[in-house]
Amino acid sequence: MSSMVEDPIQKLNLFGCMQCAICSGSCPISLKFDGFNIRRIIRKAVFSRELPKLSENEVWGCTTCGTCMIRCPRDLKPFETVLEIRSKLIEEGGIPPTIRDALESVYKHGNPWGRIRDKRSEWAEDLNIEKPKEGETVPLLYFVCCSVAYDPRAQSIGRALVNIFRKTGLNFKTFGNEENCCGNEVYHMGEKGLFEILVEDNLNLFNQYNIELMVTSSPHCYNAFKNLYTGINFEVKHYTQLLSDLIDKGKLKFSKSIEKVVTYHDPCFLGKRNNIYDEPRKIIESVPGVKFVELILTRSQSLCCEGGGGRMWFDLPNGRLAERRIEEASEVGAEIILTSCPFCLINLEDAVKTTGKEDVIRVMDIAEFVSEAL
Amino acid sequence: MDIIVCVKHVPDTAEAELTIDETGKDIRKTGLVFDINEWDNYAVEEALLLKEKYGGKITAITIGPKEAEETLRKCIAKGVDEAIRLTDDLFKGSDGYTTARILCSAIKSLDLKYDLILTGAQAGDDGYAQVGVTLAELLGVQHVSLVKKIAEVKDDALKVHRELEGGLEEVVEVKKPVVLTIQTGINEPRYVSIAGVRKAAKKEIKVLGAADIGLKAEDVGEAGSPTVLEKLFIPPVTKQAEILTGDVSEVSKKLVSILKEKGLI
Numbered sequence: 001m002s003s004m005v006e007d008p009i010q011k012l013n014l015f016g017c018m019q020c021a022i023c024s025g026s027c028p029i030s031l032k033f034d035g036f037n038i039r040r041i042i043r044k045a046v047f048s049r050e051l052p053k054l055s056e057n058e059v060w061g062c063t064t065c066g067t068c069m070i071r072c073p074r075d076l077k078p079f080e081t082v083l084e085i086r087s088k089l090i091e092e093g094g095i096p097p098t099i100r101d102a103l104e105s106v107y108k109h110g111n112p113w114g115r116i117r118d119k120r121s122e123w124a125e126d127l128n129i130e131k132p133k134e135g136e137t138v139p140l141l142y143f144v145c146c147s148v149a150y151d152p153r154a155q156s157i158g159r160a161l162v163n164i165f166r167k168t169g170l171n172f173k174t175f176g177n178e179e180n181c182c183g184n185e186v187y188h189m190g191e192k193g194l195f196e197i198l199v200e201d202n203l204n205l206f207n208q209y210n211i212e213l214m215v216t217s218s219p220h221c222y223n224a225f226k227n228l229y230t231g232i233n234f235e236v237k238h239y240t241q242l243l244s245d246l247i248d249k250g251k252l253k254f255s256k257s258i259e260k261v262v263t264y265h266d267p268c269f270l271g272k273r274n275n276i277y278d279e280p281r282k283i284i285e286s287v288p289g290v291k292f293v294e295l296i297l298t299r300s301q302s303l304c305c306e307g308g309g310g311r312m313w314f315d316l317p318n319g320r321l322a323e324r325r326i327e328e329a330s331e332v333g334a335e336i337i338l339t340s341c342p343f344c345l346i347n348l349e350d351a352v353k354t355t356g357k358e359d360v361i362r363v364m365d366i367a368e369f370v371s372e373a374l
Numbered sequence: 375m376d377i378i379v380c381v382k383h384v385p386d387t388a389e390a391e392l393t394i395d396e397t398g399k400d401i402r403k404t405g406l407v408f409d410i411n412e413w414d415n416y417a418v419e420e421a422l423l424l425k426e427k428y429g430g431k432i433t434a435i436t437i438g439p440k441e442a443e444e445t446l447r448k449c450i451a452k453g454v455d456e457a458i459r460l461t462d463d464l465f466k467g468s469d470g471y472t473t474a475r476i477l478c479s480a481i482k483s484l485d486l487k488y489d490l491i492l493t494g495a496q497a498g499d500d501g502y503a504q505v506g507v508t509l510a511e512l513l514g515v516q517h518v519s520l521v522k523k524i525a526e527v528k529d530d531a532l533k534v535h536r537e538l539e540g541g542l543e544e545v546v547e548v549k550k551p552v553v554l555t556i557q558t559g560i561n562e563p564r565y566v567s568i569a570g571v572r573k574a575a576k577k578e579i580k581v582l583g584a585a586d587i588g589l590k591a592e593d594v595g596e597a598g599s600p601t602v603l604e605k606l607f608i609p610p611v612t613k614q615a616e617i618l619t620g621d622v623s624e625v626s627k628k629l630v631s632i633l634k635e636k637g638l639i
Contacts, residue, residue, distance in 0.1 A: 093452065093564030100565040107568070108386065108407045116389045118405060193568025 010044055010085040016041050016074045022327050023068035023078045028304040029061050033316050035060045036341070038068055038078045041085075051085050051244055059085055061316050064188045064309030065268035086190025086310075102313040103191050106198070110180040111146035112313065121176045123148070123155040127162055132173045136144045137210040140172040143225075144217040146181050147312075147342035153349050154342035157217050160371035161239055167374050168251050172215075178205060179198075182216075184224035184269075189310035195228075203231050215242050217367070219270035219341045220308070226274065238270060240340050240366060244279035247286050254373045257289030262369075263334035265270060265295065265348060266302035267341030280340050280366055295328045303328075305351075307343030322351035329361055340366045375430040375527070377421045378491045380509070381414040381443035381449060384499040392608070399603050406484055409443040413494025417556040419563040420524065421492050422453050431455045433486055437465060437476055443579055445639060450577050451570035458484070462583040467603070468598035470504030476594060477489050477505070478512040479587040489551040490532075495520050506555035517545055517553040 009015070017039075024030055024039035036058050042051035058210050059082065066077040071278045089095050090103075102112035121129075124144075142165065148158045165172045179229045180354055184197035206214075211234040216222045222238040246252035270276045277299045285292050297303045305322040325348060329337040337352075339345055383404035392401045410418070411415045412413060421432045433456040434449040446457040460480055468476065481488070491510075492559050496503035501521075510517030518534050526533035530550055535543045584594055596602050616632075618625045633639045 090565060090567045091569060093566060093570075101562075103565060104409075106605050108409060116386075116407070118391070119389065191567060193572065196570060207539075332593050 004216055007303055008051060008081070009049060012080050012084065013076060014042050014046050014081065017046065017074055018074060019043060019076075020073060020222045022071045022073060026067050026071050028065060028067060028306075028321055029063060029316070031303075032318055032321060033061055036170045038045065038062070038081070039079055040279075042078060042128065045081060050083070051088055054085060056096060057316055059089060060310060060314040062309055063268065063304045063306050063311045064274040065304040067268075068274055080371045082309075083103060083188060083190050085096065088190075088193055096314055098313040099189055099310055102310070103186065103189065103194060105314050106181045106183075106186055109148060111151045112181060115150045117177055120149050120179060121174070122149075123158055127159070129162065129176070130173050131176045131178070132209045132211075134208050135210070137212065139174050139212045140170055140210045141209070142172045142174050143182070143213045143214050143216045143221055144174055144179055145216060145221050145342060147346070149179070151342065151346060153346055154217075154365075157342055157345065157367045160365065160367040161217060163371045164243070164252075164374065168244060168246055175205065180205065182218075182221040182224040184220040184228065185290070185308075185310055185312070187224065188308065199229055199231075203344070206234075207230065213237065213242075214229065217342060219267045219274065219276075220343065223269045223273055223286070233313045238276060238279075238340070240270070240276065240279045240283060240349060243283050243366075243370060245337070246284060250285070252370070254286070254288055254370075256373045258287055258336075258369070258373055259289040259335055260335045261293055262291050262336045262338060262368075263295050263329050263332055264298075265305065265329075265337055265339040265344055266299060267339055268304050268308055270299055270340060271302055280338075283366055283370060284338060288292055293332045294335055295325065295332060295334075297328065305339075305344045305347040307341070309345045312343055312346075315342050319354065320347055320351060322347035323355050326351045326355045326357055326361060332355055334361060336362045336369070338364050338366050338369055375428045375489045377424060377430060377432045378422045378481065378488045379414070379417050379432060379434050379449070379454070380491070380493040380505065381418060381434055381436050381445055382411040382494070382497050382499075383436060383438050383445040384409050384411045385450050387498070394606055394608065399606055401606070408441060408444070409449060411494050411497045411499075412556050413496055413498070413556060413558055413561045415491040415494075415560050417494050417554075418449055418454065419561045420453060420554075420556055421490075423561060424490070424527070425453065426629070433458065435460065435477060435480060435487075437461065437473060446579055447571050447574045447577075448566050450574035451566045451638060452564060456580070456624050457577070458580045458582065459620075460582055460587065462594070464488070464506065464584045464589075464591050464594050467599060468594055469599035469601040470500075470502040471508050471601070472594055472599045474505045474508035474512055475598065476584075476587070479589050479593075480582065481513065483587045484582075487551045491515075491551070493553065493555050494545060495557045496557040503555070505533055506553055510553035513551075513553070515551045515553060516548045517555070518548055519555045520557045521554045522557050524554075524560075545579070566623075 024037045028034045062082040064079050104114050105114045147154045183195045187195045214236045225236040306320040345365050352363050395402045432454045434454045435458045437460045493506035507517050520537040522532050522537045523535035533547045618628050
C-alpha cells in the first residue's frame with residue numbers, strides 16, 4: 001500500500017460493510033454465476049487489507065448495474081471494489097484480450113468497436129445532419145454514441161431519433177466524425193488514465209460551441225456526462241427525458257396506433273444508476289393502441305441484460321440474463337419488448353434469437369417505437 | 375538472457391480507404407492512426423515473457439521519425455529496459471535489405487549484447503518479411519522464421535516451433551545467439567495502460583543517425599538498396615465475379631469446365 005490516501009479500502013469505506021449480504025443476495029450476476037459474490041470480495045479485501053486476487057470471470061463478470069449500491073443499507077458502492085481490482089490489473093497489463101482490444105480501440109479510434117473514425121457518421125450519410133460551427137449556439141446537440149454509430153442493429157436508434165427530432169421541428173446538430181467515446185465503459189473497465197484523456201478531449205470539443213442541451217441515445221453516455229464528468233456547463237438529458245418533455249408540451253403527436261401488448265426492460269444505467277423510470281413508461285403509454293404490461297422484475301428490481309461495465313466485450317458461461325428477460329416478456333404475454341439503451345437492445349435482440357422467440361416477440365428501442373407511431 | 379527486439383511504427387490500414395500520394399511511391403498518411411506493427415507486438419510480448427522467466431535485459435530498436443517513439447514508449451511501459459530510435463533523412467527509400475543493414479550496424483557499433491533477437495515475421499505496411507532473416511545473415515548468426523512457440527530454452531540453444539504451410543509445424547533446435555521472426559498468435563500481448571505510458575515518458579530514448587552507427591550515404595536509402603520502389607498503385611476494380619447457379623452437380627460441372635478453360639486444372 002503506497003499511502004493511506006490511495007488505499008482503496010479506505011477510499012471505498014469498505015470497513016463500513018457489515019456483511020449483511022443484501023448486495024450478494026440481490027446481485028444479478030450471482031443469480032447466474034455462483035463464482036461471483038461481491039460480499040465475499042469485500043470481506044477478503046477488509047481482512048487482508050488489500051484488493052483480493054480473483055478469477056478472470058469474477059473480475060470482469062460484474063456489469064456495474066448498481067443493484068448492490070442502491071440496496072446497500074450502509075450507502076456503500078460495493079461494485080466499485082471490482083473497479084479498483086480492474087484498475088490494478090490494467091496497470092499490471094493482465095486483462096482479457098477482448099477488453100484490451102476495446103480499450104486500445106478507444107485510444108486509437110475513439111470508439112471501443114475497433115472501427116475507424118472516418119466511418120463514424122456513415123450511418124447518417126443520407127440524412128444530411130449538420131455539424132455545429134465554432135462558437136455557434138447549439139440549442140440541441142445530439143450525442144450519438146459509439147454503439148449507435150457503428151453497430152448495425154443499434155444504428156436504427158439514431159435514424160429513429162433523427163426522424164423524431166425532424167418531425168417535431170427540433171433544430172439539432174451532431175459532432176459527426178469528431179464525436180468521441182464518452183468513456184463510461186472505459187471508466188467501468190477501470191482504465192482511469194484513458195478515461196481522463198477522454199474527458200479532456202470531449203470537454204475541449206464541447207467548449208468550442210455554446211451548447212444549450214445535449215441529448216444522448218445511450219444511458220451510458222448520459223451517465224458519464226451527468227455523473228462522471230466535471231466541467232460540463234450545459235444540460236444533459238437522455239432522449240427519453242426529452243421525449244417525455246415533448247409529450248408534456250403537446251409537441252409529440254402520434255398519427256398511428258400500435259395495437260400491441262408491449263413491455264419495457266429498464267436499462268440499468270437509466271434506472272438503477274440514474275433513477276429514470278417514469279419517463280420511458282409515460283412515452284410508451286402515450287402511443288395510441290398500446291396495452292402496456294410490466295415485466296415480472298421491474299424498475300429498481302429490474303434484471304440486468306449483462307451489457308454494462310465492459311461486459312459487451314467479455315462473456316460469462318451459460319448465456320446472458322437478457323434471455324431471462326425475453327422469457328419474462330413471453331410470460332407476461334408481450335408481443336413487443338422495448339428498451340432505451342443500445343447495449344440492452346443488442347443483447348435482447350441476440351436473446352430473442354437464442355431463445356427461439358424471434359417470431360413471437362419483437363425487440364425495439366423506444367426511439368424506434370415512437371418513430372413508427374409518428 | 376539478453377534480448378533485442380526490433381519494432382516498427384506502422385499505420386493501421388485495416389478499414390481505411392487508402393490513396394496514393396503525389397510521389398506515387400507512398401500512401402497518404404493524413405488521418406491514419408499509427409501503432410506498433412502487429413507482429414512486433416507479439417515479439418515484444420515474447421521477449422517480456424522470456425525476461426520474466428530467465429531474467430536479462432530487453433532492448434527495443436526502431437527506425438523511424440519522432441512519432442515512432444510512441445511505439446517505443448509503449449514497449450518501455452510494458453517492461454522493455456532500453457529503447458533506441460534510428461533516424462536519418464538518408465534512410466528514406468531503404469528496402470528490406472538496407473533496413474536490416476541499418477539495424478545490424480546499430481547492434482554492432484553500440485556493441486549490444488544479445489542471446490536472442492526477435493523481430494515480427496513481417497510488417498503490416500510493406501509486408502516484405504525480409505528484415506529478420508537478412509539481419510541474421512548480416513550478423514552471421516542463425517535464424518528461425520515464423521516462430522509460433524518457444525518450447526525450450528537451454529543454456530546454449532533453443533527449441534522452437536515454426537509454422538509451415540497446410541497447418542504443419544516444424545520443431546527445430548537452434549544454437550544461440552539466434553534471430554527469431556515471430557508469428558502472430560504465439561502469445562497474448564499484454565495491455566499497456568495510459569498511466570504506464572505516461573510513466574515511460576520520462577525514460578530516455580537513445581536517438582542515432584547514420585553517421586553515429588558508421589553508415590555512409592551510399593550504404594543506406596535508395597542508394598544502398600538493391601531493390602527500389604518504382605510505383606505504388608491501387609489495383610483497378612474489375613468485374614470478374616460470376617455466381618454459379620443450379621444444383622450441386624450442375625454447379626460442379628460448370629466450375630470444372632471454367633477451371634479447365636482457364637488452364638487452371
